[in-house]
Amino acid sequence: MKIAVVGTGYVGLVTGTCFAEVGIDVTCIDVNVKKIEDLRQGILPIYEPGLEEMVLRNVSKERLQFSTDLATAIKGCDAAFIAVGTPPGEDGSADLKYVLGVAREIGQHMDGYLVVVTKSTVPVGTANKVKQAVTEELQKRQSALQFDVASNPEFLKEGAAIEDFLKPDRIVIGVESEKAEEVMQRLYKPFLLNGHPIIFMDVPSAEMTKYAANSMLATKISFMNDIANLCEIMGADVNMVRRGIGSDTRIGNKFIYPGIGYGGSCFPKDVKALIKTASENGYQMQILQAVESVNENQKEVLFSKVKKHFKGELAGKTFALWGLSFKPKTDDMREAPSLVIIEKLLAEGAKVKAYDPVAIKEAQHMLGEKENVSYAKDEYEALIDADALLIVTEWPEFRSPNFSVIGKLLKNKVIIDGRNIYDAKEMQTLGFCYYGIGVQEVQPLTEMTN
Known part of the structure; x- marks a missing residue:
């Protein structure tokens, strides 16, 4: 053929x-x-x-x-x-x-x-x-x-x-x-x-299937992010909640990992398009409107945690970002949460040192030349003299780093984890101040500063 x-x-x-x-x-x-x-x-x-x-x-x-x-x-x-x-x-x-x-x-x-x-x-x-x-x-x-x-x-x-x-x-x-x-x-x-x-x-059903599939997945993500935010308020651990509900075969364990919002070329665009299609035909997609709203707010959660920890005083501080792409194994930065985080840090007078295994070139293209943004050759270089480490994308190589090296390179042993890839109790034992998504923050058992 x-x-x-x-x-x-x-x-x-x-x-x-x-x-x-x-x-x-x-x-x-x-x-x-x-x-x-x-x-x-x-x-x-x-x-x-x-x-x-x-x-x-x-x-x-x-x-x-x-x-x-x-x-x-x-x-x-x-x-x-x-x-x-x-x-x-x-x-x-x-x-x-x-x-x-x-x-x-x-x-x-x-x-x-x-x-x-x-x-x-x-x-x-x-x-x-x-x-x-x-x-x-x-x-x-x-x-x-x-x-x-x-x-x-x-x-x-x-x-x-x-x-x-x-x-x-x-x-x-x-x-x-x-x-x-x-x-x-x-x-x-x-x-x-x-x-x-x-x-x-039939053709219309096939066209609808694509939008329905992506919108359902986006809904699961926003639902768990909403639950995660409530868990923090109520003192619950969203990781335990996720395991509890994910074992129900009617729910399943996919796309129920809390984080800092979905991005990429599909979910944001398709959710918007389906909402618009419904509106043009006299129908309101109330759930998807909420999904979109939750997602936009979630992209600011990591920045809010940074601001809270440093009591709003971010000017002159430097933050290491691990991960720029909207998800691992791609260089796609369309609608990436990293873009929102970087812009908000810069607006507060902070500096950003970023590392991503494949997306640095795309980041430079999307962000342009920004005076207070620099890019490291590896994850550890990004940490040098940084005031805190922000986990933005859950690349596999970030999952088991050398925490001893991290602690020595950072000015403050502070990790703000937007993907919950580290265990809070372990971070506390290692002397880090640790923030995750939908979990209670922990203070170090040892001195926070080196």
Whole structure:
């Protein structure tokens, strides 16, 4: 089979590469000439474990190509995947101009029956707009070519996208004809050999499934953060509460870890878009409005703990930040809590020394040149002469550090842990003043200062 994937961002690049990995002839297309030239040289625009090696392997096997020429790439294809961005507008709605622009271009250049697949996360009803855009272009050509539109939402976790695509929990596909279903069934057959389920449904239901899934996960996160904040007030330990409720199979133990709020390219955007879609149709998503509100407030919790500990006197102090990306195993900093924390510290006249295993370059791009922000070559360098350590992203290498070295490098043995990766009693025994999320702060058993 032969397919085109339009868009070489996170979703498009992973999708195209994984299809190539199972032997499908794939051309990934983008309007960004520099990005395509880089990809041809093996330089990827994103960090994702295992992706670079897979791209290089499939390019060498000539199963994966990169191009700026959609007109040529789409010829003879069985399916064309639209995987371009749908950035949120100021009102929270998804901007479909890139999706519909690609649809029009497909209508201008397709040369045979084609399944046009929306892989981008799009609101319910988008498939109809895509169909109309393609149809209008075919009419301009006076062409009778047939096509179908399908919805195939992605469920990729950043940091585990390759595994998620090759071994999916489920494959959701919305189709409007038996012919489109047959094409999509053949396309995904290599991924079904180990029993991974494929679920065919109508197109609107498939479009809704993506938003519902992300919104449910965001809801679990905000719910636990709300519970964590109450635990601190009431003297309970959210870690114990989490274990207690997570053992209930109706609830489960995933996405119930308290922290400093969700970020990334999906949850914030999709929650906003679903709220907006409901509003446009005369319905109010009361739970999701609360989810969004809790999340925005939670991003300020770590800063509030810093301010409380230092009695509001942050000017001239230096804070070490471990972690910048919104989650481990990615360099994605979109809507990252670290951005809120850094801006609030700087506004108080503090300095920031940050370290992240992969996201420093992206942080420099997003934050720009800021006088009081510096970046360390490793986690320990960030601690030198810092007044406290802030854990922002739970990278595995931060889980078992040398606490003796930490205590010697910090001016004050203060750790403010936004991800609850350390045990409060152990920190107390080691002489640290420790703050977590949803747990009671502990004072050191030994002197706090070195």
